[in-house]
Amino acid sequence: MQEDEITSKKPYIPVNFMLVRVKSRRDRLYEVDRDDIVLEAAEGGNRYPQREITKTVYLSPTHNKKNVHYIIVPNTENESHHKNPERPFFLRMFASEPCDLVQLPNTIEQQFKGKWDKGTNGGKRVAENGKENQFWCRNP
Secondary structure, eight states: OOOOHHHHHOOOOEEEEEEEEEEETTTSSSSSGGGEEEEEEOTOOOOOBBBBOOOOOOOSSEOOOOOOOEEEEEOOOOOOOSSSSOOOOOOOOOOOOOOOOOOOOOOOOOOOOOOOOTOOOOOBBBOTTTOOOOTGGOOO
């Protein structure tokens, strides 16, 4: 949910969120397998400026007989006619059973000058054959 546009003096922007299944509560999302996306609140072209977006979903602590966790990924649509697309938002979750809601630590972001070439391009984290790509960390 976004702040009210009358009190904040900021227009609503298109919002969305995804719910992604992960194996560990410490997992980060570098690449997402479409099969692990449990829910996308505004699917397809249903993204338009609105105060809030709400979905109901029933989750299981296991998937394929393995324990799983879920990450909520709120996001906005960046439209060129908005000068500043960033806005504070509120995330509310209601549950019928006790659950832990934990904020992941901030991601450390750094920028480096470099270029893509055959020696530095490690490609995707998981190779096409499904195995971990040991050269992925070489990406500039």
